[in-house]
Amino acid sequence: EPEVTQTPSHQVTQMGQEVILRCVPISNHLYFYWYRQILGQKVEFLVSFYNNEISEKSEIFDDQFSVERPDGSNFTLKIRSTKLEDSAMYFCASSGDREETQYFGPGTRLLVL
Amino acid sequence: AQSVTQLGSHVSVSEGALVLLRCNYSSSVPPYLFWYVQYPNQGLQLLLKYTTGATLVKGINGFEAEFKKSETSFHLTKPSAHMSDAAEYFCAVRYNYGQNFVFGPGTRLSVLP
Numbered sequence: 001e002p003e004v005t006q007t008p009s010h011q012v013t014q015m016g017q018e019v020i021l022r023c024v025p026i027s028n029h030l031y032f033y034w035y036r037q038i039l040g041q042k043v044e045f046l047v048s049f050y051n052n053e054i055s056e057k058s059e060i061f062d063d064q065f066s067v068e069r070p071d072g073s074n075f076t077l078k079i080r081s082t083k084l085e086d087s088a089m090y091f092c093a094s095s096g097d098r099e100e101t102q103y104f105g106p107g108t109r110l111l112v113l
Numbered sequence: 114a115q116s117v118t119q120l121g122s123h124v125s126v127s128e129g130a131l132v133l134l135r136c137n138y139s140s141s142v143p144p145y146l147f148w149y150v151q152y153p154n155q156g157l158q159l160l161l162k163y164t165t166g167a168t169l170v171k172g173i174n175g176f177e178a179e180f181k182k183s184e185t186s187f188h189l190t191k192p193s194a195h196m197s198d199a200a201e202y203f204c205a206v207r208y209n210y211g212q213n214f215v216f217g218p219g220t221r222l223s224v225l226p
Contacts, residue, residue: 033213043157043203045213056213091156101147102207102214106156 002026004105006092012111013082021077021108023092032075033093033102034067036060043091049075082112115140117206117217125223132176132191134220136204139185144206146187147214148178151201160202163187174198199224 005024013019025032034046047057049067066078075094079086089109093102120135138144148160161172168180174197178189187204204217 035214035216042218043205043214043216045215048213058213101159101162103159104149104157 004092004094004103006090006105006108008108009106010109010111012113015084015112016081019079019082019110021079021090021092021110023075023077023094023105024073025075025092025094026096026103027073029094029096029103031055031095031102032067032069033095034077035091035093035104036088037091037107038085038088046077046090079110082110084112086110087112115206115208115215117204117215119202119204119217119220121220122218123221123223125225126194127225128196129193132189132194132198132222134189134202134204134222136178136187136189136217137185138187138204138206140206140208142208143180143182144208146178146180147205147207148172148176148187148189149203149205151203151219153200157203160189194222194224196224196226198222 007022032049035043037043045058047061048055064080068076089107091107092105095102116139118137146163149157150160151157160176161170163170163180171177176191180187201219201221203219205214207214
């Protein structure tokens with residue numbers, strides 16, 4: 001069964017450093033998403049991406065964040081200068097053209113020190 | 114603003130007892146409705162979804178949920194709890210095709226022997 005994959009599973013970084021979180025969505029999907037979950041809190045939407053551009057973003061997704069689909073398979077989330085409060089689990093998700101279900105990856109746990 | 118509420122941040126049931134996890138959404142337009150489960154240190158796994166058609170939907174692991182438009186609810190049930198059901202359960206709604214999910218705060222289910 002196809003699945004969304006994410007790398008790395010864990011990332012530890014120093015405050016102010018740049019991080020790139022990587023996702024490989026399900027191959028025939030067209031919509032891509034990033035969510036985050038701060039420890040003990042609910043899952044929050046960050047950004048959605050379709051047709052090589054951002055289709056929607058939340059207030060969390062400020063200028064420090066960017067997304068890219070550098071090739072036909074990867075979908076990345078970059079945090080330009082990490083802050084302590086960026087520590088969270090980051091989930092990538094994808095959905096197909098005619099499906100409503102979003103399929104989630106296993107997440108990347110980011111710890112900013 | 115669109116919102117999803119889950120009554121009870123923590124629910125405890127005995128093994129073999131009925132599981133009832135509540136979800137209500139705020140919208141006059143019926144959204145697409147989902148339940149996801151998150152096991153410790155894992156990602157989000159789809160349990161079931163409602164888009165159109167029959168309002169009682171069956172999912173994996175014996176779970177089912179009923180969409181009640183008049184009550185704006187989508188409560189999750191399972192007739193007989195198993196120890197392996199212990200996890201965090203998230204209700205999510207999607208108001209427009211291709212748009213992001215709005216997640217509820219989650220309900221942690223504990224199953225007592």
